[in-house]
Amino acid sequence: MNVVFSILIGALLTQISTLCTSAYLHRGLAHKAVSFNGSIVFFLRLFLWLTTGVRAREWAAVHRKHHAFTDTDNDPHSPAQIGWLRVQFTNFWLYKRAANDPRTVERWGKDLAPDRFDKLLFDKGWLGLLTTAGILCGCLGLWLGLLAFGFHVVSYVMLSGAVNAVGHTFGSRPSDNSATNLHWLAAVTSGEGYHNNHHDAPTSAQFGRRWFDLDAAWWLIKVTEKLGISDVRKVGSQK
Numbered sequence: 600m601n602v603v604f605s606i607l608i609g610a611l612l613t614q615i616s617t618l619c620t621s622a623y624l625h626r627g628l629a630h631k632a633v634s635f636n637g638s639i640v641f642f643l644r645l646f647l648w649l650t651t652g653v654r655a656r657e658w659a660a661v662h663r664k665h666h667a668f669t670d671t672d673n674d675p676h677s678p679a680q681i682g683w684l685r686v687q688f689t690n691f692w693l694y695k696r697a698a699n700d701p702r703t704v705e706r707w708g709k710d711l712a713p714d715r716f717d718k719l720l721f722d723k724g725w726l727g728l729l730t731t732a733g734i735l736c737g738c739l740g741l742w743l744g745l746l747a748f749g750f751h752v753v754s755y756v757m758l759s760g761a762v763n764a765v766g767h768t769f770g771s772r773p774s775d776n777s778a779t780n781l782h783w784l785a786a787v788t789s790g791e792g793y794h795n796n797h798h799d800a801p802t803s804a805q806f807g808r809r810w811f812d813l814d815a816a817w818w819l820i821k822v823t824e825k826l827g828i829s830d831v832r833k834v835g836s837q838k
């Protein structure tokens with residue numbers, strides 16, 4: 600039972616961090632389809648630091664490069680170039696290689712200079728992850744805490760890999776681009792699985808297009824918009 604509970608905690612962390620990645624890092628920061636108020640942005644950054652250790656400007660820069668060179672030689676993670684299995688299982692290293700190349704942020708993240716919070720805390724990704732591991736071990740005990748943490752980290756990395764690998768290989772292509780739409784992938788990635796729609800209209804804050812599409816990050820954006828703490832800039836196929 601305790602093992603199941605720990606895995607559920609890990610899965611919950613993954614789902615919330617995937618939601619924040621999609622709504623804030625992807626739709627907000629990389630594509631500027633939505634902007635969030637400063638107060639909520641701090642908590643999004645804090646949560647992403649604690650659960651992913653990702654540097655926001657590097658994530659946005661690598662992703663913008665992916666859009667600029669989709670499925671060509673210069674795409675940081677193209678299944679058309681190196682095969683979907685390789686992207687699925689080595690996405691973490693493919694990402695790191697692009698993120699660690701200073702030219703990536705220089706070229707694609709010019710507008711995202713680090714602020715004092717980045718310099719003080721958020722750029723130290725390992726510290727955020729260690730803090731979360733420590734909190735989980737403190738609450739659940741050493742082994743169950745490590746299980747929850749390990750489950751979360753592996754799930755988050757695998758789901759990110761699936762969007763780049765599966766989401767450019769299997770599924771439907773209603774619009775003319777190399778990405779695909781998959782309901783099941785969208786269901787576990789807060790809407791990222793509507794990747795064909797996204798490549799068709801990268802600056803749209805909404806990825807799902809039909810009423811039954813499972814686009815959780817879009818639902819979060821709509822709620823925050825209603826609460827007056829976000830501003831949706833673009834929806835639909837305006838480019």
Ligand SMILES: [Zn+2]
Nearest residue numbers: 665778794798
């Ligand atoms: Zn893509």
Ligand SMILES: [Zn+2]
Nearest residue numbers: 662666797801
């Ligand atoms: Zn994108």
